[in-house]
Amino acid sequence: MTFFRSRLAAAWLIAAGAASFAPAAMAQDLELTIMAPAGAGGGWDSAARALQEVMMSTGNARSVQVVNVPGAGGTVGLAQFVQGAAGSPNQLLVGGITMVGAIITNKAPYDLTAVTPLARLTGDPLVVVVPASSPYQTMSDLMEGIKGDVERTIWAGGSAGGADHMLSALITQAAGADPAKVNYVAYSGGGEALAAMLGGQVTAGISGYGEWQGQIESGDLRALAISYPEAIEGIEAQPLxxxxxxxxxxxxxxxxxxxxxxxxxxxxxxxAIAKTVESPEWQDLLKARGWSDYYAPSDEFTAFIASESERVTSILTSIGLAE
Structure with a gap:
């Protein structure tokens, strides 16, 4: 594992090094490397490549590369980024709430105070789903099932301590059951969790809406609720x-x-980022991906991270993943 991570670190530093000597004097001259601290195809990778696409198409950067460094909920990539990107105007990192959770649960050597927040970009609504064959027709039905037997309610989602896990714990608590008893199965990807649901191995699943949108629209999955604070146009499932x-x-x-x-x-x-997210191209991309515009500039984003870290710590403590 150490050898593998060393190879990843070397690949990241080599790729980033090509841009590290270019001065960031003007936004349109930027030559950037964005690290997605997860494998290809996931949410962070999609966000990094979306930013790559729109920054280049709008002329807000001359070139943008994306490098994937997976591992431990983003904390492997975060550590490499902190060590390799110090002082560089050309190296960026994508992160999010799951990384906050992974930092806490893994007791990672670095947290997000070690990097420089530039902007909050998107808000992906999480969706609570059950298989089409499930007896649970509504969110109230599922809540009653949790209240009746929390340990027999099996959840499928992403990494332990991530946003999916946190939402399952909050719902369990809201149902009047002990969140520390939530029966959560962490899968390495949405495809594996989907297979478990369609195979009748789990009770319910949580993921980003966009990841399971096709199965929801086809009727293979029944969406019971979204975790976003307001209703979202084009999504039939209502907020919790x-x-x-x-x-x-x-x-x-x-x-x-x-x-x-x-x-x-x-x-x-x-x-450069503000001009990118204000562009029609970015707004069109958000709509196409089913993402919400959740933009916040640096100062606001920095304060948000501090409050979010406190909230995530509280949630993870309730399920025994933090002290």
């Missing part, structure tokens, strides 16, 4: 809050620069 369940949890994603960058470089990067 609208159904009388006082829970909201947004699977947010943001973009970070390395530690110790200059004020000038930070301003250049902030401007």
């Amino acid at each position: 809050k609208a159904q009388g369940i006082d829970i909201e949890l947004v699977n947010w994603r943001g973009i970070f620069a390395g530690p110790g960058i200059s004020d000038e470089d930070k301003a250049t990067l902030e401007q």
Whole structure:
């Protein structure tokens, strides 16, 4: 494992090094490398490649590369980024709420105070689903099932301690059951969790809406609720809050620069990202991907991370994954 991670670190540093000497004097001259601290095809990878696409198509960067460094809920990539991107105006990192959870549960050597928040970008609504064959027709039905036997209610989702796991714990608590007893099975990808649901191996599943949108629309899965605070156009499932369940949890994603960058470089990067997310191209992409615009500039994003870290710690403590 050490050898494998060393190879990943070397690949990241080589790829990033090509851009690391270019000055960030003007946004349109930026030559960037964005690290997605997960495998190809996941949420962070999709966000990184979406930013790559729109920054280049709008002229807000000259070139953008994406490098994948998977492992431990993003904390392997975060550590490599902190060590390799210090002071660089050309290296960026995508992260989100699952990384906050992984930092806490893995007792990672670095947290998000070690990097420079540039902007919160998107909010992916999580969706609670059951197989089409499930007897649970509504969210109320599922809540009654949890209350009746929490340990026989088996959840499928992503990494332990991630946003999916947190939402299952919050729903369990809202149903009046002990969140520490939530029966959660962590799968390495949405495809595996989907197979478990369609195979009748689990009771319910949680993921980003976009990941299971096709199966929801085909009728293979029944969407009971979304975790976003408000209803979303094009999504029939209603928010938990609208159904009388006082829970909201947004699977947010943001973009970070390395530690110790200059004020000038930070301003250049902030401007380039702000112009990108204000563009019609970015708004069209959000709509196509089923993402919500959750943009917040650097100062607001920094304060949000601090409050979110406290909230995530509280949730994970309730399920025994944090102290």
